[in-house]
Amino acid sequence: MDIILDQQKIMELLNNFTALIDVKFTLLDVQFNELLVTKAKHPFCAYIQSHPIGYQKCYDSDKSAFEKVTACRDQFVYRCHAGLIEACFPVIERDTVISYLMFGQILDNTSIQKQWDEVKERCSWYPGIESLEDHFFHLKQFDLHEIEACASIVSACTAYVWLSELVRSKEPNYAQRIRAYIDTHYHQPITLDDISAEIKLGKTMLCQIARSQLGDTVNKLIAKKRIEAAKAYLETTNYPISQIAELVGISDYNYFTKIFKSHTSMTPTQYKKQLQLK
Numbered sequence: 001m002d003i004i005l006d007q008q009k010i011m012e013l014l015n016n017f018t019a020l021i022d023v024k025f026t027l028l029d030v031q032f033n034e035l036l037v038t039k040a041k042h043p044f045c046a047y048i049q050s051h052p053i054g055y056q057k058c059y060d061s062d063k064s065a066f067e068k069v070t071a072c073r074d075q076f077v078y079r080c081h082a083g084l085i086e087a088c089f090p091v092i093e094r095d096t097v098i099s100y101l102m103f104g105q106i107l108d109n110t111s112i113q114k115q116w117d118e119v120k121e122r123c124s125w126y127p128g129i130e131s132l133e134d135h136f137f138h139l140k141q142f143d144l145h146e147i148e149a150c151a152s153i154v155s156a157c158t159a160y161v162w163l164s165e166l167v168r169s170k171e172p173n174y175a176q177r178i179r180a181y182i183d184t185h186y187h188q189p190i191t192l193d194d195i196s197a198e199i200k201l202g203k204t205m206l207c208q209i210a211r212s213q214l215g216d217t218v219n220k221l222i223a224k225k226r227i228e229a230a231k232a233y234l235e236t237t238n239y240p241i242s243q244i245a246e247l248v249g250i251s252d253y254n255y256f257t258k259i260f261k262s263h264t265s266m267t268p269t270q271y272k273k274q275l276q277l278k
Helices: 007-021 043-049 052-072 112-122 129-136 144-163 174-185 192-199 203-214 218-236 241-247 253-264 268-277
Strands: 003-005 024-029 034-037 076-079 085-093 096-108 167-169
Touching: 007 024, 007 034, 007 144, 043 052, 043 129, 052 076, 052 085, 052 096, 076 144, 085 144, 085 167, 096 112, 096 144, 096 167, 112 129, 144 167, 144 203, 174 192, 174 203, 174 218, 192 203, 203 218, 218 241, 218 253, 218 268, 241 253, 241 268, 253 268
Parallel strands: none
Antiparallel strands: 003 167, 024 034, 024 096, 076 085, 085 096
């Protein structure tokens, strides 16, 4: 899947996270390619991945995490194959995961010696495992509450990343689809339920996107489109105003006149007379 990134804004966001907790954040596409990274790999991970077995184990561990996140559509905090804590978050567009955000590699605040003993067992395949010990003991430690709090904040930010279109697919976005639906169906009765069902988006989020990205409520966007169409009919045809009202999806003549005046400061009849004077 091809995606579009606002690299500057995403890096600002991720660098802010890194500045707060001093861990690596990575944005990846659905093929698991790194798109943006806030800092270099921790030396412990770099040494592990320098070995072919370690590289494959890291890849398989990450892939398994991505698959779980894709299946559950939610964050996943886990220990990787080597025993380090990582967290993966989905960026979702139209119920489809379009990228992944990860942070790690960290330890919890239990005995670091016990964690090292477990890592030695997990990584017994690595030649000269003791050479990793110093790097391991320089990994960041967080208590479980801090890890959960960070995960919760990052998870919320993935919704912001999508809603602000910092990451989006090259397919039409929700704002474009809302606009297209109104442009195509303005001459018919339109409800929030109609648009929601067509573009597969909840009504609350639908209204939020309309306001934040299209600049108005859904009902006002529909009304504006109908008035634009009515003005075009008045400018190019001699249709009766009652017929134009029907053609733009408003069957009540009086209501049409009221809406038209609220948008143009004149009635349809006055608008037509003004056109004739030009």
